[in-house]
Amino acid sequence: MHMVSFVKTSATIRSLLPIASSSISKIMDSSSNAGTGGSQRLLTLAQHLRQYKAPSFPEDIVEQRIEESGGKVVSQVGFPEAVTPVGQNPEKFRPKKAAVLICLFEGDDGDLRVILTKRSSKLSTHSGEVALPGGKAEEGDKDDGDTAKREAKEEIGLDPELVNVVTVLQPFLSKHLLRVVPVIGILNDKKAFKPVLNPAEVEAVFDAPLEMFLKDENRRQEEREWMGEKFLLHFFDYGVGHKKYLIWGLTAGILIRAASVVYQRPPAFVEQNPKFKVPQNVSNDTTLP
Secondary structure (H helix, E strand, O other), X not given: OOOOOOOOOHXXXXXXXXXXXXXXHHHHOOHHHHHHHHHHHHHHXXXXXXXXXXXXXXXXXXXXXXXXXXXXXXXXXXXXOOEEEOOOOHHHOOOOEEEEEEXXXXXXXXXXXXXXXEEOOOOOOOOOOEEOOEEEOOOOOOXXXXXXXXXXXXXXXXXXXXXXXXXXXXXXXXXXXXXXEEEEEEEOOHHHOOOOOOOOOEEEEEEEEHHHHHOOOOEEEEEEEEOOEEEEEEEEEEEEXXXXXXXXXXXXXXXXXXXXXXXXXXXXXXXXXXXXXXXXXXXXXXXXX
């Protein structure tokens, strides 16, 4: 899936998550004691992240805003001020719901890492691309956390009981106008996770340092345009042994957002944050560039 919205400014991030930058630094910069205090640092990080409250996106708010704005709805894909035209028939714009799991754990060197997958090359869409575990919501899911953990179990065999969901981020809009909620979960016992891949969906599972998505290293960008608004797609190259992975689009955007919230600082590169609009005639075939 391609990214539609990126991270906010540093000041906005700090207002959304009232955690002092120095506190986060102390939590994350204790690598010299990685073998003795790791679980305690993760618990402390979890406590801080629970303070983060992302704007909600329930359907009743969408309908209320459509009525109040005469056929327009305030975008909830990272730009609350953005107005998204939905045309004369607002019922057409009802994005399907999905959730992805940002599963964080402490690496051997004390760094914070995130679990990623490479999608099966046999899939009809986004085949072979790097993604976060996740997928569309199902009727039995209680919330976005349930959706993300269920999908992670189906894709890579991650036991939901091992993951402590601490917060959710603002929804993103995918290339196919799918509303995607990033769910942050903490994996305190990485050794208890024994990956079992679903070959129909996943080709590989690996992990990467979360902080890399704030650094201007092994990164490039491409400018795109959507209904007169220019924006940037970010691409990160990452290697694990002899294997090379490209992390880009929606996945990269979500990880930039997550890293900015966790580390309480903006990325070291410029993100072009336009106001995205949905065309008046939205259908199942409508996609973003």
